């Protein structure tokens with residue numbers, strides 16, 4: 001398809017953010033007595049001082065061309081004020097009773113919270129935060145079109161021999177990880193990422209090798225309410241083992257590029273193992289329909305006059321590919337499968 005000519009045209013072709021569902025799923029209700037989210041009171045945005053690109057991690061130009069941005073992972077950035085941290089921690093504690101097993105990878109996780117906490121919903125959907133992240137990613141982004149990927153909490157495992165979260169890439173492309181509990185109070189349990197590519201980690205795993213320690217980065221979070229921004233499907237990361245018991249709480253919030261041309265990195269099989277299907281199935285369908293909508297809009301705007309039927313057919317097929325994928329995913333009867341690397345220790 002024709003290359004976009006100008007910024008104004010490019011903006012015109014950006015998809016608009018998906019609307020949040022107007023009704024709650026059966027069995028969900030909002031907790032009462034939460035403060036109302038107020039960006040002026042609860043945010044304290046400070047940009048990260050540095051970031052690492054996919055290039056820096058060792059990805060090829062060809063691999064990067066399949067991604068919406070060359071951005072890899074940021075240094076710590078501040079998101080919440082002290083007041084914001086306090087409210088979010090209280091909400092996390094009220095919601096903890098709904099946490100479930102994340103299978104082998106994570107012991108306790110909590111998803112679907114934007115249907116249980118108005119504060120969390122409004123924080124995760126906040127346009128000020130989306131603008132802040134757009135600046136960091138260098139592309140326009142919006143809160144993720146799958147609400148299950150908004151406001152995901154991880155809690156510490158009971159067993160100190162178990163990593164908080166094993167080495168993995170995320171099941172979505174763009175997200176941040178926030179320290180909700182105070183990282184200065186915990187011993188061990190750091191958020192860490194690998195300075196390299198997924199292919200390298202797969203080779204390490206296949207050869208039963210430990211991760212090379214000199215290539216593991218443990219960013220220093222100055223306090224609670226700080227985040228690391230990442231292209232989570234490209235950066236291999238984990239929550240390491242705690243050395244002492246601690247109520248470690250982190251929150252992950254997902255985003256999507258508003259330019260829907262890049263291939264969708266979101267994985268269905270992984271989340272099928274952990275998410276309630278009454279939420280996941282329609283959310284997956286809406287997400288994929290939203291992606292196809294963006295692609296169809298672009299086709300409507302850009303398709304040139306031509307008698308090249310094959311070009312037109314290919315463009316139409318490409319535009320509806322996401323919907324076709326959703327139909328095939330939803331037609332599968334399997335229970336899904338989690339993809340991660342494991343502990344990769346000696």
Ligand SMILES: [Fe+2]
Pocket residue numbers: 168169170232237
């Ligand atoms: Fe992750």
